[in-house]
Amino acid sequence: MTVTVRAPAKINLHLGVGAPRPDGFHPLVTAYHAVGLCDDVTVADADTWSVHTKLPDWIDPGLLPADGENIVDRAAELLAGFHGVPRRGLVSVVKAIPVAGGLAGGSADAAAALVALDRLWDLHTSDTDLLRLAAQLGSDVPFSLVGGTALGTGRGELVTPLTDRGTWWWVVVPSPEGLSTPRVYRHFDELVPDAPERPPSADEVVAALASGDPYLLAAALHNDLELAAVDLRPDLGRLLERGEEVGALRGLVSGSGPTCVFLCEGADHAREVAGALTGPEHPVVLTTMGPVAGAHLVEYA
Template sequence: MNRLTAAPSPSVRVRAPGKLNLSLRVGPVEDDGYHPLVTVFQAVALYEEVTATEVPEGTGIALTVDGPHADQVPLDASNLAWRAAELLAEHVGVGADVALHLAKGVPVAGGMAGGSADAAATLAACDALWATGLSRDDLVGLAARLGSDVPFALVGHTAVGTGRGHLLTPAMTRGEFHWAFATQAEGLSTPAVYGQFDARTGGRAPAVDPADDTDLMHALRAGDPVALGLALHNDLQDAAIDLRPELERTLEIAQNGGALGTLVSGSGPSVAALARSRQHALAIAATWTAEGAADSVWCTTGPAGGARVL
């Protein structure tokens, strides 16, 4: 007797990278509540994977998550991936009917834009699943409506971000850079860090200027990790340390371990250390673990490519 089984529902799987801000320069808050930024993004080979699966019309959006700290990820419309599916559906005039599964590979709430990578991957996955045929520029435009880091997760590699960080210009780089990351189980609120930055500057931070990162851009073009380490910069670092003083020790341990450069990643609380090699990155990570200076450690390389269908 032949047994008939239902064909699996069509699905699309996309991965998108986390990021590091090699430089983050923050101007004074403007009337719209945002700070003008000049930032140099580098995508790193830690990835979010989103699988979008077809569901019957009228079903709506369903969201599931697995991976490290998945219990901290919301499963409702506050999730950026959910919002990305809704935005794309509204933009192209189709029903927002899809099952999304997020496999976390970027530290949660660590200043490395894992949620933004989820949103970017969801845009690309739903575009393919629904055959909407949008161009990459169209998707980048939608991404900018979701958050300032989402466009970069689509394009990846290394880029200069201006405006709120969403206006991207590709940056020339040579070679591969080795990174170690120390992450904390408890996240750090981005609005709180910006609020502390405003308190430190009295709302009178200097205007941002891309020319301030000239040395960093030269280091990237030369593929020179020593020069890059010296040029790393984050205007939010002191504000993040004010809120989480233990980050200073995490930075010092990496510096004492010979890191070429260290900084808080974005608004924190992850700490990044630039290493000479993969083995050196592993050694820095091991020291963080031995000293109890991180809840988890990650070693990877950059730059990495942007969102792509697997």
């Protein structure tokens, strides 16, 4: 038997960050948005366990975790332990989401693995339990299961769907060099030592999503981590300025970076902006749209 599950990248349309909690995590208020850059995870019956990853030529394989340390390994171990079954299977991860790019590619792979292995092992895990397991793997993994557009609270793992009346078109510019999420959070703490205990609300983005107006959404986009990411990587600030100069409604660092995303009026506008940004400094520029579904079955044989 083989099972293939597809899971999307995410963009944080709003990312409000509070002061670190006693457990070390930062409280977040975020508006998650799933877009059509997706990884596929295929699992097949086997007597042993292995994970193989296939990358497009523009993703540096050096950014991948070491063998056995992939989040897919941890997802499988957690699901198998929850049900008391052996961890067995041959796993192939085909990536299109940038690695260490602030788009939750690892979280997408974990969510896809949970869904695929649940089907392969015939476990029938409830949605509630899948979300609980996902939250143990990472703050973004529950949203990768849910998809669409949603409000994330806590450390991001508590997810509530949002009303979204738009079809939003994006230009996505990945970076060949990853940026560590913990490093960005540490730098945020250095730059903003007086961060509020409660993060800024996402009310403006929520209202813009309900309106379906790209100009309102552009004005409302917000990322508290952008300051830290741009301070660590000034080239990101220059890229954001360039994207808006060539016509994007708004540029934004995605999550903790270093991927930058640009909101456009529609598909044709996105292609125009992508063409203007493509060049020797940024040879890979992608267009995509959202919202799209969370982790979902695409092949079962």
